[in-house]
Amino acid sequence: MAKPKNNAKKLSYISVPSQIISSLSSSSLQSLLLSPKKSSKNRLYSFFTTYRSPRFWFFTLFLFGLFGMMKLGFNVDPLVPFPSSYPCFTGQSPVLSSDRSSKLRTTIASSGENGGKMEALTDLSLPRVSKSNGYSEDEQKSEFWKQPDGLGYKPCLSFSREYKKTSGGIVKNRRKYLMVVVSGGMNQQRNQIVDAVVIARILGAALVVPVLQVNVIWGDESEFSDIFDLEHFKKVLADDVRIVSSLPSTHIMTRPVEEKRTPLHASPNWIRSRYLKRINREGVLLLRGLDSRLSNDLPSDLQKLRCKVAFHALRFAPPILELGNKLADRMRSKGPYLALHLRMEKDVWVRTGCLPGLSHEYDEMISNERKQRPELLTARSNMTYHDRKLAGLCPLNALEVTRLLKALGAPKNARIYWAGGQPLGGKEALDPLFREFPDLYNKEDLALPGELEPFANRASFMAAIDYIVSEKSDVFMPSHGGNMGHALQGQRAYAGHKKYITPNKRQMLPHFLNSSLPEAEFNSIIKSLHRESLGQPELRIGKAGRDVTKYPIPECMCNNSRGHS
Structure with missing residues (x-):
């Protein structure tokens, strides 16, 4: 049955903004929106007629204009990341008052961590952000952030068959137990814990979780499990040394043999x-x-065990690891950091026999204090302060750190x-750093209230x-040697x-003292002195007595696939 023909006019509807409609006359709208149905015979003729019509061109321009307005109204580029991992976070250089004792802070609402408020340093301007990695274009161009060539070295801890x-x-032994008491600061204790595991392996004994001696200077009574993840420690070393939390009942009444006279750098045979x-x-x-x-x-196997x-x-224990990672993320939220x-x-100035150089009163x-307690002086008591300084035995002060960083292109x-x-003299001692590098923070600056x-x-x-x-930073630099720097x-x-x-304190300090040296020449000399001191691979066996946890090549790292575990 044939469909009945419907000769009634059909209306076509186009949705347009009211602003456009109000700008057109009613006759123009009528001519645009109403069109009679054309027969197929006149289709070609109608096309050419329409093509030549001003109304056709007006309608085409209208559509292009409408599309452009929509594009401007919803211009969202999904490839551009937020400049920060906290979209509401704004940070700025610390603004220091005349006494350097306070910073301008503002509390802003943030949907970030804990759903609470984030206290942050006010920022009125953000650097231009690249679409590639979230770092500003100027930062990406800076040679200072360039990493050294690792020469393909990767961790490899393949132990021998023996x-x-x-x-x-060794791990099944239930007769022998080694107890150790480690002292000093946290990083010094880390080094001793590493050696305790190796000594337990040498003796074929189980290691009782090391006791952290109460530090008489700081009064810290932390236990091993407060600082380190004990279960992880046991699990990782399960195939090397048995770790126990306490002595078993069969040995609890045994009076341990105490040894206090272990010499420096004892060999496995001596032990x-x-x-x-x-x-x-x-x-x-x-x-x-x-x-x-x-x-x-x-x-080699014991060196690998050390690593x-x-x-x-x-x-580190989960609460410490969580907060440390949060602070590192906040530092990195706006780009690379040092x-x-x-x-x-x-106590550092007293022990090293050096002077802080802040003022005559502090010196x-x-x-x-050094005269009253000469036992605090670590070594070379016959050297003057000036001799110590030129020998590279003194920590760099804030001014020297600032000049070094500027010369290296920071x-x-x-x-x-x-x-x-806390530095001697308070944060005023850091004034030279603040003036040249205002984006200077420590953990107190980054932590939220109560963290x-x-x-x-x-x-x-x-x-x-x-x-x-520090470990998560793009660049790290110590102002003086020490356990943390070595680790x-x-x-x-x-x-x-x-x-x-x-x-390179010994070679650079004479140039620091030469006030007649032009800045460009000074910078060139300092860069040249540090060309090979930027963390490039260095063999432990290059010098006798090097610690493998400071120089892990070649025992713990290799650059060929056969050595990888």
Whole structure:
């Protein structure tokens, strides 16, 4: 049955903004929207007629205009990331008052962490952000952030067949137990824990979780499980050394044989000859003061075990790790950052025999305390302060750190995290750094209200947080040697040779004292002196007595696929 023809006119509707409609006359709208149905015979003729009609061109321009308005109204580019991992976070250089004791802060609502309010430094301008990685274009061009060539070195901890064969008997042993008491600051304790595991392996004994000696300076009573992830520690070392939380009931009444006279850099043979018979006889051996007691030159398998403990087993406890990662994320939220370990505390100046150079009063204070307590001086007591300085034995002060960073090309807008204790003279001692690099923060600046309260008066916790934020930085530089700097040098090498600047103090300080040297020439000299001191791969066997946890090549890293575990 044929469909009936419907000759009635059909209306076509186009949805347009009211502003456009009001700008057109009613006749124009009528002519645009009403069109009679045309027969197929006249279709070609109608096309040419329409093509030549001004109304056709007006309608075409109208559609293009409408599309352009919609494009402008909804211009969202999904490829452009937020300049920060916290979209509501704004940060700015610290604005210091005349007494440098306060910073301008503002509390802003944030949908970020904890759903609460985030306290942040006010920022009125953000750098231009590249679509590639969230870093500003100026930052990406800066050579300062360029990483050293790692030459393809990667971690490789392939233990020998003999080591694996003897592991079964060692981890099953239930007769011998080694107890250790480690002392010093957190990083010093880390080193001793590493050596304690290796000594337990040498003796074929189980290791009781190390006891952290109460620090008489800071009064920190933290236990191993407060600082480190104990279960992770046990799990990672399960095939190497058995770790127990306490002595078993069969040994609880045993009086441990205590040894306090372990010499420096003892070899595995010395340890076996000295302790093996005693621990076999008594069942329990107690060692104290393991700092630098174990030789740095060990068989390859024991060197690998050192790396396994330092870089894999010793992971910080979850609460510390969580907060440290948060602070690192806040530093990185606006681009790459530099971490400085500033050794400017009062006790550092006293122990090193150096002067802070802040003022005559501070220099006299340090000199008097050193005279009253000469035992605090670490070494070379016959050297004058000037001789120590030129020998590279003194920490860099804030002015020297600033000049070094500028000479090495650090951009003025570089974000800098400074780790360490309160400097002598307070934050005023950091004025030279603040003036040249205003984006300078420490953990107190980055933490939200209440975040650091659980760790108050716990020096080991604070040192661990500094360690985490520093390890995750793009560039790290210590102002002086020390356990944290050494640990991070090895950690960053093991992580792929992340940039680590070692100040060449002995060679650069004479140029610092030459006031007639033009700035451009000074910068060129300083860059040349540090060309090979930026964290490039360096063999441990290049010099005798090097610690494998500081120089993990070649025992713990290799650059061929056959050596990878």
